[in-house]
Amino acid sequence: MTYGLRKAHKLIWLLLIATAPLGILFATLGIKEPVLTDSNLKISSASGDRHLIFENEALTTFLDPTGDFNGIQIFVKQPLPSPAAIAYGVSLAKPKGQFLGVLDKKGVYNFKVDKSINEIKIYDEIKEETLFNIEILWD
Template structure:
């Protein structure tokens, strides 16, 4: 490596140290995962609420309450960017509810009762699972 290449290499790496974290911040700021606070099970144990509707398959178990949705992810998904969406009347994804990462219990606050839930991989544009709720 010549001295000119060494200088260029040094400046490129210094620039990357600054640019990569900024790109990462801008890429996750619109995911809306920070606004829906995940409540732990210990926070909800004080109030025993009855679920309005529930659904279970081999991937997740979901219970809908008046003010939140509880999603129990049975095992870690192969898709690293799994986002939970609210389903509209036509069966399409509409609003972001939250993000699923590893196996565990997730609680997401909701404003209104959803028609259904879609778990979708935003990076690969693949629908992981989808189910609808029937309200009386």
């Protein structure tokens, strides 16, 4: 390496050492979504019209049939076996299912559904297999 290359090499490394921490700082400040931990994920018991319809180690599902809004609330407590899990609302009229949303990470998911839906199917699109079938019994 010549003297000019050594000098340029040293200058580039000094600039990288100075700017890398700033880049990390700005990257962490740029995260808009708060990080969800287990202590943040508090599952309250069923109350009022809201009642539990399914629970296992990975999911807890509540049904909230209040007025015009028929809500399904899914708590994903730990990462699902598939990163491509999609929730479908299955009814007799739509056996393939109505797309509700994607369950991609730990957290709380709220979906608005019709009373015609009698099952929630959580499906892995990549492996083409059903992960969970959640039966809904409307009162």
